[in-house]
Amino acid sequence: MRPLGIPAMRDRAMQAIHLLALEPVSETTADKSSYGFRPERSTQDAIAHCFVLLSRKTSPQWILEGDIRGCFDNISHEWIVNNIPMDKKILRSWLKAGYIHDRTLYPTEAGTPQGGIISPTVANMTLDGLEAELKRFRRQDKVHMIRYADDFIISGNSKELLETRVRPLVEKFLSIRGLELSPEKTSVTHIDEGFDFLGMNIRKYNGKLLIKPSKKNVKAHLKRVREAIKDNKTAKQVNLIKMLNPIIKGWANYHKAVSAKDTFRHVDNEIWLSLWKWAKRRHLRKGSVWIKKKYFKTMGLRNWVFATEDTEKFYPDGKPYTISLFHAADVQIRWHTKIKGEANPFDPQYETYFEDRMTSKMRDKLKGSKRLLSLWLSQGCHCPICHQKLTDTMQWRLHYINRKVDGGSDTLSNLILMHYDCHRKIHDC
Numbered sequence: 001m002r003p004l005g006i007p008a009m010r011d012r013a014m015q016a017i018h019l020l021a022l023e024p025v026s027e028t029t030a031d032k033s034s035y036g037f038r039p040e041r042s043t044q045d046a047i048a049h050c051f052v053l054l055s056r057k058t059s060p061q062w063i064l065e066g067d068i069r070g071c072f073d074n075i076s077h078e079w080i081v082n083n084i085p086m087d088k089k090i091l092r093s094w095l096k097a098g099y100i101h102d103r104t105l106y107p108t109e110a111g112t113p114q115g116g117i118i119s120p121t122v123a124n125m126t127l128d129g130l131e132a133e134l135k136r137f138r139r140q141d142k143v144h145m146i147r148y149a150d151d152f153i154i155s156g157n158s159k160e161l162l163e164t165r166v167r168p169l170v171e172k173f174l175s176i177r178g179l180e181l182s183p184e185k186t187s188v189t190h191i192d193e194g195f196d197f198l199g200m201n202i203r204k205y206n207g208k209l210l211i212k213p214s215k216k217n218v219k220a221h222l223k224r225v226r227e228a229i230k231d232n233k234t235a236k237q238v239n240l241i242k243m244l245n246p247i248i249k250g251w252a253n254y255h256k257a258v259s260a261k262d263t264f265r266h267v268d269n270e271i272w273l274s275l276w277k278w279a280k281r282r283h284l285r286k287g288s289v290w291i292k293k294k295y296f297k298t299m300g301l302r303n304w305v306f307a308t309e310d311t312e313k314f315y316p317d318g319k320p321y322t323i324s325l326f327h328a329a330d331v332q333i334r335w336h337t338k339i340k341g342e343a344n345p346f347d348p349q350y351e352t353y354f355e356d357r358m359t360s361k362m363r364d365k366l367k368g369s370k371r372l373l374s375l376w377l378s379q380g381c382h383c384p385i386c387h388q389k390l391t392d393t394m395q396w397r398l399h400y401i402n403r404k405v406d407g408g409s410d411t412l413s414n415l416i417l418m419h420y421d422c423h424r425k426i427h428d429c
Contacts, residue, residue: 068181
């Protein structure tokens with residue numbers, strides 16, 4: 001288990017307040033190719049940067065895969081206090097607070113707790129500056145870095161360059177901060193052999209770069225799904241579907257910006273086999289035809305759909321709603337547009353840029369519902385209750401101004417799109 005230090009509620013609140021002042025500073029001074037734990041950036045941006053960097057014929061062929069040993073646990077407190085621009089007394093108090101385990105207080109001599117609200121930003125600021133160090137190399141050396149939190153890759157035009165010059169420079173940079181590379185997870189790889197980064201496998205096949213879900217990631221996902229099926233041998237089919245759908249959908253959406261279609265089909269097939277075994281185990285004395293009729297339906301052009309009626313939801317005509325297992329292969333592959341390296345969400349000159357990105361993401365998410373998209377645009381992309389933006393990463397709900405039970409209609413003039421929490425508060429009043 002990964003060790004986490006969870007601050008008390010008062011400290012978490014104070015960290016959140018200090019983070020409001022520290023985050024604009026960290027965003028302004030951050031490395032352009034850093035993507036982890038930063039607003040408006042994601043793993044998809046890091047993977048898209050990998051494609052931009054490595055896909056051309058003239059792209060660097062050698063990759064240094066770097067991993068920092070216990071990054072959060074080993075950062076030098078002295079370096080943090082001397083270099084992080086915030087109240088030193090408060091910062092030192094948080095770093096030296098210690099942690100309680102089994103009613104025993106243990107001191108903290110290094111590192112920052114992984115459960116702290118401000119810890120990811122502090123860790124990012126600790127690692128910022130490595131990109132500037134690498135710019136010392138000549139342009140023809142093709143040395144470039146892409147970092148997500150403490151995982152990073154560095155490209156180069158030769159294996160010797162990465163092993164004899166780049167790696168020592170990185171080790172020196174980290175040692176000043178009390179950190180070191182993990183020998184087991186740090187290696188130099190040719191692009192034709194491929195490497196894993198953020199759950200993806202990045203490799204060139206006959207000169208063409210393809211990014212796919214890594215075998216390790218697929219194996220872990222299938223293991224999670226199979227364990228969920230195995231642990232619910234006697235569960236109702238509808239409950240099992242409701243449990244599995246978020247797992248499958250979340251995993252597929254994470255990989256929808258890479259070449260994952262064949263992997264999605266493979267995963268769907270493996271899950272189907274597990275569900276068939278689950279169904280047969282429940283009815284040892286029944287034949288395959290009976291089992292298929294009970295648990296699998298024909299929906300549209302697709303046979304053998306794991307589906308059933310959900311007696312908690314009904315169509316307007318009173319018939320029960322049919323719920324089916326989500327298929328990863330139904331997720332449309334869409335290329336992700338990488339964020340500009342210099343873009344800063346706290347800089348007014350990029351306000352329009354981030355608004356356009358948010359609108360594009362919401363259009364993709366709401367493309368299946370023109371009504372929702374029209375409603376969102378008519379509200380100026382904001383929640384009318386808290387006046388904060390409605391983005392693709394938030395949960396939202398539709399609210400009827402005049403309740404349907406009171407004769408309210410489904411027209412846009414009677415609907416409001418709002419945050420889930422805002423909707424909950426209205427109905428709790």
